Amino acid sequence: MPASAVSPADTAALEQWLAEQKHKSLLRFLTCGSVDDGKSTLIGRLLYDSQLILDDQLASLRRESRNRATGNEGIDFSLLVDGLAAEREQGITIDVAYRFFSTDKRKFIVADTPGHEQYTRNMATGASNADLAIVLVDARKGILTQTRRHSFILSLIGVRHVVLAVNKIDLVGHDEAVFDAIETEYRAFARDLGFETLVAIPLSALNGDNILQPSPATPWYTGPQLVPYLETIEVATDRTSRPFRLPVQWVNRPDLDFRGFSGTVGSGIVKVGDDVLVAGSRLPARVSRIVTMDGDLPQAVAGQAVTVVLDRQVDVSRGDMLVHPGAVPDYSNQFQARLVWMNEEHAIPGRSYLLKLGTQLVPATITALKFRTNVNTLEESAAKTLEMNEVGTVTIATDKPLAFDAYRDNAAGGSFILIDRISNATLGAGVVDFGLRRAQNLSYQSFDVNRQVRAELLGQTPQIVWFTGLSGSGKSTVANLIERRLIAERRLAYILDGDNVRHGLNKDLGFTDGARVENIRRVAEVARLMADAGLIVLVSFISPFRNERRLAREVAGDIRFTEVYVDTPLAVCESRDPKGLYAKARRGEIKNFTGISSPYEAPEHPDVILHGGLHDPVRMAEDLYTRIFDWDAGYSI
Amino acid sequence: MSNNAAGRPLSHLETLEAESIEIFREVAASFERPVMMYSIGKDSSVLLHLARKAFFPSRIPFPLLHIDTTWKFREMIAFRDRMAATHGFELLVHTNPEGLAARINPFDQGSARYTDIMKTQALRQALGAGRYDAAIGGARRDEEKSRAKERIFSHRNAQHAWDPKNQRPELWHIYNTRLAPGESMRVFPLSNWTELDIWTYIYSEGIDIPSLYFARPRPVVERSGTLIMVDDDRFRLEPDEAPQVQTVRFRTLGCYPLTGAIRSDAADLPSIIMEMQASRTSEREGRLIDSDQAGSMEKKKQEGYF
Incomplete structure (x- = not known):
């Protein structure tokens, strides 16, 4: 390095040193590779070389390193960052651990993503804030399937700078041909991955070859060493050259005289006097001030957290975005x-x-x-x-x-x-x-005859009554009783029944989770259309998932929607077993049967609960009718 | 810090500052009852400074909460009240009333039990009573191994417990702030700051911190190799023990009978930073709580300690 731990000698030097500290830049990178590739050893080596290992830690480290593979310093560097293995055994989620070190030129934040099984998830998380990635390969093994996987995820998440670290070069006799072959193969593979820079470095994390200084063991290598490269690579991406975006996080209103929009500049640059647009409403305004506690700024660039004041009253709230008027999102x-x-x-x-x-x-x-x-x-x-x-x-x-x-x-x-x-x-x-x-081009047709008109014509409140409950809980029986009574009162009702709809509209759907979602979505849409036509729609569907029932309610929009939970215990339903389905499910002849081999998520806040274990269907229909229709002498929508 | 007129890339401190401000604003915009833990030390001082910046010219739109064990250094309490008066934030102070009634103290109960009752339990009481859905703390990932993997927005269940098996992945700067009723979030805006960053920032921003961090002649006794300051007459001296005035300072601040001082001549910020860069022992060494049992920080976190 030499590291920042070197103590300045006198006050002037100290002031100078502190000024440098203030202006260091920041590089975030992640390391990809499995344990065997020497990832932990490399991170440990970087921490050690930046003199961040404290005396008390170093002493215990030397003790623990006995009987382990160590480099010239007698230390197994992987011990510095491991300790995650035990946590993994306990099932603790560790997607990313963050390490910090700095040199005289830069501060570094390293995202260390352990774990084999959850690797994609972990890597994506670690890569999301990284400017650069070190892809480690073991010189003895070359490019592996997982090297390709790591590189694909980097490309997906948009990491633009890659260092291919060909580690354990000492174990292949510092052989130039081995290194060249690996680099050539990787460059060919990575051609389509959109990396802006790609540098291959032969190194030994254990011995320190090509980490800080050129290694005498690889005289044939003329490229940069790892740390000097990380210290100098320019990753200040072109964020600032992109069009201006300011997502509004918080509206700053200390009093009636001040209204500012606080947020972090996502990209681009904004100056006092610039014209901007509100992305959604396309309302124009001009920036009159850029406010911070350190005083007003003439301009703000990507990454700065500021408060922007506009020259006029425009409707802006959290979630809106101020953007460059000539390049809108x-x-x-x-x-x-x-x-x-x-x-x-x-x-x-x-x-x-x-x-x-x-x-x-x-x-x-x-x-x-x-x-x-x-x-x-x-x-x-x-x-x-x-x-x-x-x-x-x-x-x-x-x-x-x-x-x-x-x-x-x-x-x-x-x-x-x-x-x-x-x-x-x-x-x-x-x-x-x-x-x-x-x-954007598909807007709803709006007609003169609307639901209100049809409701008045029919003299009833169009609505959806959604029954949910286990198979055999009594949903259809109750719905049937209600429908008969409504028809007798000359009100127009219609039952959408799970079994019947599955024979027609939804006969292409099976019983996987995905098919069940689609089943409910279609029924919700049909129920909405029928209610819009003026009907009282009684939907009798097991509808086992909360999310889909919520979806049905949302599809209904402003149409009255009553969720009725027919709460009949599984044992009761199974003893009734009107269609013999439970018996079949128990024998394994029906897969994904709700209550047996597929979950039923009971409603947390249904509008009406009917207790099928306590009351017979006539009593339940009576209860429900009272709750929903009795007050409904007139009609409204 | 933000006077970036030249359009050069942001420095690492400017980046850290902006990210912390973004986190503060996200809390204010997403939660109904946030609160900020205020423990008066250097990290809390930086936290307070960043909170003021985040909402300027508005005042900090949530209260600051101090858990007072009644055994803090006297200067800490005076400093706390001065900060509240100067910056006009809402200050809440909570002490565990049962602990107070039972006269729980670090001498009779031992550090672990005392800390549990007067800090951990007190914190849970205060968070529960205030029905806070977000509590902002000053923890940093570089403090300790178990914090290295902590989220910035760390989800707690209705019992204020941290469930390490059920943490949400955190990508980009998109924070999932959604909670079920009764659940809460711990938020750590200083996650990516190191101890050196904190000191450098205090220096460059001129942030006020208690003078306990600076070397001064102070009355201390030495116990098991640790220097303890005798801050008031409640301190129980051994029969043959007498306080010696030595020039010492503190690297972390807590309850005075549990906080070790170091011999030092570093009487101003540059000297502290220089001394810190030269010194080779870890920061939490001065806090007696960690040495009570192995893996104690992880355990404390699961119990609700910050």
């Missing part, structure tokens, strides 16, 4: 993206998720899973779901239009996560490839 509710799935719960097209992009948070669904990419072979194949650690290319539709950029143009404006609406888990991470324009 996409504003649409559909886009194509690549998605890394990160949860044990599979990705299911049609299911409703929450999508967070910048400061925007909206409901969204995967409308199509175009294909899955095998991260080892890069082969694309058709898929119905994505499992944990799988990568897919998808189209996504959001409930409201979003402002976004393609990820390759602007990482901050084109990256998003998907969140489960019940557990709030982060399920997946995605990068936007491009916006789809279709959705």
